[in-house]
Amino acid sequence: METVNILVEALPYIKKFHKKKIMIKYGGHAMIDSAAKSSTARDTVLLKYVGMKPIVVHGGGPEISRSMNKLGKEPKFIGGLRVTDQETMDIVKMVLVGKISTEIVANIGLHGGKGVGLSGKDNLLLKACKRSPQVVVNQETGEEQMVDLGLVGEIESINPEILDVLTENDYIPVISPIGVDDKADTLNLNADTVAGEIGGKMGAEKLIILTDVPGILKDPTDPGSLIKKVTIAQVKELIEDGTVRDGMLPKVLTCISALEKGVKSAHIIDGRIKHSILLEIFTKDGIGTMITP
Amino acid sequence: METVNILVEALPYIKKFHKKKIMIKYGGHAMIDSAAKSSTARDTVLLKYVGMKPIVVHGGGPEISRSMNKLGKEPKFIGGLRVTDQETMDIVKMVLVGKISTEIVANIGLHGGKGVGLSGKDNLLLKACKRSPQVVVNQETGEEQMVDLGLVGEIESINPEILDVLTENDYIPVISPIGVDDKADTLNLNADTVAGEIGGKMGAEKLIILTDVPGILKDPTDPGSLIKKVTIAQVKELIEDGTVRDGMLPKVLTCISALEKGVKSAHIIDGRIKHSILLEIFTKDGIGTMITP
Amino acid sequence: METVNILVEALPYIKKFHKKKIMIKYGGHAMIDSAAKSSTARDTVLLKYVGMKPIVVHGGGPEISRSMNKLGKEPKFIGGLRVTDQETMDIVKMVLVGKISTEIVANIGLHGGKGVGLSGKDNLLLKACKRSPQVVVNQETGEEQMVDLGLVGEIESINPEILDVLTENDYIPVISPIGVDDKADTLNLNADTVAGEIGGKMGAEKLIILTDVPGILKDPTDPGSLIKKVTIAQVKELIEDGTVRDGMLPKVLTCISALEKGVKSAHIIDGRIKHSILLEIFTKDGIGTMITP
Amino acid sequence: METVNILVEALPYIKKFHKKKIMIKYGGHAMIDSAAKSSTARDTVLLKYVGMKPIVVHGGGPEISRSMNKLGKEPKFIGGLRVTDQETMDIVKMVLVGKISTEIVANIGLHGGKGVGLSGKDNLLLKACKRSPQVVVNQETGEEQMVDLGLVGEIESINPEILDVLTENDYIPVISPIGVDDKADTLNLNADTVAGEIGGKMGAEKLIILTDVPGILKDPTDPGSLIKKVTIAQVKELIEDGTVRDGMLPKVLTCISALEKGVKSAHIIDGRIKHSILLEIFTKDGIGTMITP
Amino acid sequence: METVNILVEALPYIKKFHKKKIMIKYGGHAMIDSAAKSSTARDTVLLKYVGMKPIVVHGGGPEISRSMNKLGKEPKFIGGLRVTDQETMDIVKMVLVGKISTEIVANIGLHGGKGVGLSGKDNLLLKACKRSPQVVVNQETGEEQMVDLGLVGEIESINPEILDVLTENDYIPVISPIGVDDKADTLNLNADTVAGEIGGKMGAEKLIILTDVPGILKDPTDPGSLIKKVTIAQVKELIEDGTVRDGMLPKVLTCISALEKGVKSAHIIDGRIKHSILLEIFTKDGIGTMITP
Amino acid sequence: METVNILVEALPYIKKFHKKKIMIKYGGHAMIDSAAKSSTARDTVLLKYVGMKPIVVHGGGPEISRSMNKLGKEPKFIGGLRVTDQETMDIVKMVLVGKISTEIVANIGLHGGKGVGLSGKDNLLLKACKRSPQVVVNQETGEEQMVDLGLVGEIESINPEILDVLTENDYIPVISPIGVDDKADTLNLNADTVAGEIGGKMGAEKLIILTDVPGILKDPTDPGSLIKKVTIAQVKELIEDGTVRDGMLPKVLTCISALEKGVKSAHIIDGRIKHSILLEIFTKDGIGTMITP
Secondary structure, rough: HHHHHHHHHHHHHHHHHHHHHEEEOOOOOHHHHHHHHHHHHHHHHHHHHOEEEEEEEEHHHHHHHHHHHHOOOOEEOOOOOEEEEEEHHHHHHHHHHHHHHHHHHHHHHOOOOOOEEEEEOOOOOOOEEEOOOEEEEOOOOOOOOEEEOEEEEEEEEEOHHHHHHHHHHOOEEEEEEEEEOOOOOOOEEHHHHHHHHHHHHHHOOOOEEEEOOOOOOOOOHHHHEOOOEEEEEHHHHHOOOOOOOOOHOOOOOHHHHHHHHOOOOOEEEEOOOOOHHHHHHOOOOOOEEEEEE | HHHHHEEEEEEEHHHOOOOOOEEEEEEEEOOHHHHHHHHHHHHHHHHHHOOOOOEEEEEEEHHHHHHHHOOOOOOEOOOOEOOHHHHHHHHHHHHHHHHHHHHHHHHHOOOOOOOOEEEHHHHHHHEEOOOOOEEEEEEOOEEEEEEEEOOOHHHHHHEHHHHHHHHHHOOOOEOOOOOEEEEEEEEOOOOOOHHHHHHHHHHHOEEEEOOOOOEEEEEOOOOHEEEOEEHHHHHHHHHHHOOOOOOHHHHHHHHHHHHOOOOEEEEEOOOOOOOOHHHHHHOOOOOOOEEEO | OOHHHHHHHHHHHHHOOOOOOEEEEEEEHHHHHHHHHHHHHHHHHHHHHHOOEEEEEOOOOOHHHHHHHOOOOOOOOOOOOEOOOOOHHHHHHHHHHHHHHHHHHHEEEOOOOOOEEEEEOOHOOOEEEEEOOEEOOOOOOOOEEOOEEEOEEEEEEEEEEHHHHHHHHEEEEEOOOOOEEOOOOEEOOHHHHHHHHHHHOOOOEEEEEEEEEOOOOOOOOOOHOOOOEEEHHHHHHHHOOOOOOHHHHHHHHHHHHHHHOOOOOOEEEEEOOOOOHHHHHOOOOOEEEEEEE | OOHHHHHHHHHHHHHOOOOOOOEEOOOOOHHOOOOHHHHHHHHHHHHOOOEEEEEEEEOOHHHHHHHHHHHOOOOOEEOOOOOHHHHHHHHHHHHHHHHHHHHHHHHHHHOOOOEEEEEEHHHEEEEEOOOOOOOEEEEOOOOOEEEEOOOEEEEEOOOOHHHHHHHOOOEEEEEEEEEEOOOOOOEEEHHHHHHHHHHHOOOOEEEEEEOOOOOEOOOOOOHEEEEOOEEHHHHHHHHHHOOOOOHHHHHHHHHHHHHOOOOOOEEEEEEOOHHHHHHHHHHOOOOEEEEEE | HHHHHHHHHHHHHHHHHHOOEEEEEEEEHHOOHHHHHHHHHHHHHHHHHHOOOEEEEEEOOOHHHHHHHHHOOOOOOOOOOOOOOHHHHHHHHHHHHHHHHHHHHHHHHHHOEEEEEEEEOOOOOEEEOOOOOOOEOOOOOOOOEEEEOEEEEEEEEEHHHHHHHHHHHHEEEEOOOOEEEOOEEEEEHHHHHHHHHHHHHHHEEEEEEEOOOOOOOOOOOOHHHEEOOEOOOOOHHHHHHOOOOHHHHHHHHHHHHHHOOOHHHHEEOOOOOOOOEEEEHHHOOOOOOOEEE | HHHHHHHHHHHHHHHHHOEEEEEEEHHHHHHHOOOHHHHHHHHHHHHOOOOOEEEEEOOOOHHHHHHHHHHHOOOOOOOOOEEOOHHHHHHHHHHHHHHHHHHHHHHHHHHHOOEEEEEEOOOOOOOEEEOEEEEOOOOOOOOOEEEOOOEEEEEEEEHHHHHHHHHHHEEEEEEEEEEOOOOOEEEEOOHHHHHHHHHHHHHOOOOEEEEOOOOOEEEOOOOOHHHHEEEHHHHHHHHHHHOOOEEEHHHHHHHHHHOOOOOOEEEEEHHHHHHOOHHHOOOOOOEEEEOOO
């Protein structure tokens, strides 16, 4: 009886998001172990079956670093960004596209969904150019330095055709954040940015970013200080007063950018919690922070 | 959290019946009060939103009798069947099509579904001919008598075109059991039979008949003696040994006929229980009797 | 030979209205006896077969009053409008949807057309709200009084989706003037208004209103004073100078409103004349009054 | 009123032949003067507008002979068939395709139809091979002689694709009886045969051959001896007993062949009578001979 | 190996013009002998198979004059334009539509293309009106005279529907420059103009005019003085300074008009050179003159 | 001029294979250096642009071994098959899907094609099960041993849906030979087998296997002894008499299997030769061995 009451309670959400595109960014934390991977894939398939159009973008930082270590190559970061030489780029590509994406796609298939893995190279989905060297503040010394991160790219244009074809035919696209430049070379992209930009381009209803924190916290040391709902204007103030900072800052900026491109709401939620995507979509209060225009 | 676990538990059923047609026969008992009507409509809309194609057939005996009484006309039954003269036929038609069907359709609309009421006259959906007089046993005297029930019909042919057009365009057809003969006159049809025949013609996955008993009972006086699952062969034995008798008999015969025409399973459930349709579809054991080929 | 000459003479009209939507309002008078009903249905089917897209709206005042009398309930009118309490509303609904509409639909089927009956509840075709109490002049005493007509509605919005689906698939929709409010309750609507509003919304070519007078008469007592053709501007003058008054006034206002919403011509014709619809469409002079923008 | 009664009388025929293909063979006699041409074109357009799919095949013997005479070239026939050398073939092609077909097409356009002229060369509609020399009886001397008629062809295969594309898009194809061999050279075909073969291939409902006689006559000298209706079996007897002979024979054989390929009825009618096509289709008795399987 | 290298070299052009419409005007010179005709047809089919949408317009001046001579009728020109009386018009129509067009279409079929011949009469493709008498300078005496050229027309409107249907279904339309006036009568049109106007209407990528000169020559007496590429502005100067004059002038004006209507480039090439169309499209420099906006 | 003659010579092949599916197996040898990779991609794009539907399957043995060596893991083969433990499987997957496939896809994009990379996991394209241990003859000692190759799979079923969607929308699928079992785990598949099986399932016209030998050689030591054309029957004899042996044997068996499933011809060609695919398709004699049923 319980079962059915709850189904009935979910109906308003199912109706509201019927045939709407839902961009989901899986971080490494939704991929901790095979149970978590299977669970996240199943939740994504559930969204599809109850009528939404989920599109997945995944990251994979920890896995990349593990692979680099195996190859005796030390991962190097400046200002939180991975320095990417050609060898690193090869590893990034192999891990993201060859390992993580295929695993997500297979898990989606296992649960009855029609997953298809894509990188930015497929039909030139993500055209990118190399990021120009940037001034980065050395967080230890406080000194500024010009940094060339190597094969790290910025999105120049998105070609959504393949996403349209796939979503119209009931597939769930799974996108690796890999860009292609005009010489067919590969560039490393930020997965959050990719999710936000594609969400904006595709007219997604929601952008959901899975992280390893509960959402935006009034006091980052107090998980109980979660801000449940916030507008763009309000969150900009939170940036200015320093509440939103460090790793949360780029995520919030991605959300703002996606909202400004037409996404209806952006969500930063805790991917470590089981069924976090469903809890955010199908309950009144959700579990993370929702940002609205 | 509960909410979401249960959604996840429903996924296998949602997948299994994806894009499948589900014939539902509402009896008068699912229409006792406006809360029950609203609830049944909402459950039907939920089926649609999670990907199935529900088609509703409704009855309305008690309401018809009430209307006849208001008009100072006494309802008359022989062998459980309503004797239908022209005036009665007019009342039947007005109550079923004008009152009950419009109410179901409006309730479906209220819950976000796209209901459309149909009778057998719409695009000649249900061609029928008058039933020939039949031998009926007077249950009091035990005597046999030839009875002409008047404007009671038998289905000659079903023209499913309008149902195809509507279900392909995401509508929920709501069908009144009214037939049309070759002079455009109206005939009274049995709603269970209409549901079973249309289910067979349309290749429905399920035929669900809402009644006011828990299902087939081993001992009709003991609601605890419910038979959960039974095959055609087994239920035929139950007919022969008299377990299935009286009002249950025609329902079971309708189920057998639908199964023989290709329906995958037939269900006799208790329409008085809230969310009985959902409980039958989304739980492992269901709540009534399931008959399979 | 005659036969064929006439077919050839009809060709220019057949061409002119090819694939055009023709809104037809059947009044009670096109439904006097079964011969008239059959004839009007056949004419409607003919329009469909020679390439037009007829959409029917029907009324049913006399039949409703007859049914009320049978139930010992006296029909009550104020300012020409039916006072509609809940019981009356039930009767209105049953008569219009359950009796008149099914009969029209069956007659269309009998003549080879694909009729489908709809009320404003089907896919919420006619969303309405209760009319606020209005000042009505008592025609006997000349006194003004505030009158609440009860469950009489005004159209708030039209959802033409189901009409598009049906007409594109060669069906002839037959619409009962019943509205639905936001609580799924029923409201009594004026059939002329419904025909005019739907005609405007659907971009109909023609609105044809069948009445029991020859059209607009210069002198209402002289059937020979028929005005054959009139523009909006001219008919507004006829209203001002009192030529158009009483029962003709709301019909003319409906025509003006429909023309202003894009209908190409509105026709008020005598539904008592056999084949009046065809005579109006397929002959140079028509038989009633044509109003053009 | 007359007008409309007759439209109503035509309805059963309009319904019966709705969306059906009607093959019409225009002989030279439906093209005597520009009034006749215009009238025949208008009748064809009428068929289209009331829902049928007419396909026209035309002949043009007299016009060809006139053009040959102008060029100082004497037409030559053996056994009723035109001896066709290369120069004659050029004239045949120019007259049929360049003159007669364009005129029919323009007349169809003038009456609001969408005519498109085709010859057997368009998308290789009519693949043909040269007829082998045949034994012909000299009708004067009674002697047999082997005759090579030159560039006279027999249909090898029909490629109906272009006809399907055109009829589905509401065009009226107008076909000149010109075949193409496998070297892209032109062959002279018999127009009746072309009409019959295409009718069979396209699954036409009717084949209507316009001639300059009333139909099959019991006594060819008595126009009053018209046979209205005849089956294949009966007409074969009429062939055997010599009633069907001379110029009527090949027409009847064409009809039999078309019926055997699936055409529902074949009609031989008098093209000199105004509106003969319509009279045959829209009246109970028709005006010529109808042959049925 | 050579073969394949060249295919690979053609790839950029194949890509660039993929699914683009290419208007080709065949002059009499591409139709000198059957080898030339076959070759031009094959080249056109090749364009189709590698993904373009060729549309052919043909002329036929020399052939028309030959036919007139055969009939003992002297062709007459004033100011380079054919004086067209009714008899001449009949010959023009028969030669263009009945002879030249059918031959092109058959050759296209022979090489595996799906050619369909059209004149301006088919679905009223080219509506025209008679040219008003014009002042023409007698080139011998220098005197001006008012000249009525007879049945020579000017395009009033183009109805591209049939061209859309055919090109979307992979046919190659072959158009004879014959117009139709509002009485269904025939008018003689200039083939270059027809090609240019249709090209503009259809949004063609290229207009290619096959002539018997290498293109626009700086010095008309020196074939080596070919101008390879020129803009509208530049070619207007060439008109003003007299470089473009005589027979080249109307062709260039047609090109300018087509470019101004949206055609991307216009080409005047030498139709006497084998494969001239392909050489112009698939080589970097082409072989004639390309005019661009 | 040359250019164009050759295009014209290619026309018969372009026509013959129009809209036909062409399965191409790229071996490691078509991927030696970036020039070869670019060239092979461009040739594939050319096939698409001239109207065929290429589907690519790629291998990658040498690259996999290189990656294993980098990770300090020694590749191990038994009977020519790679022994695949879990760690090796991860490397295989990352190299094939993450490195080689993305590179091919990017190169296709660079040349204007719409490449999309797929593995057997995408929509469960290649369902596989683990190969059971097999008897393998140790080629050095001649001893037989039971060998379990680990995560090496056999194709159980192919789900071509995603390939249909992609090829119908003008994409070029690029498939990595990775299978998925019913637990969503990965299995290593033979690329030749994958190409052959998919070719058979999709009804491909051709299967082209790029290798590093000229084709089937009468005398494997003499490249001049190439067999140009051979039937299934003949090649079976070549297997029996030992002409086809070693590495060539599985390739030929794959070809035979594909032909028996309906592929029209199978080709074994030298992928080291520039434009080998085009040479095989567009020249009369081809450059390798063609096997026909």
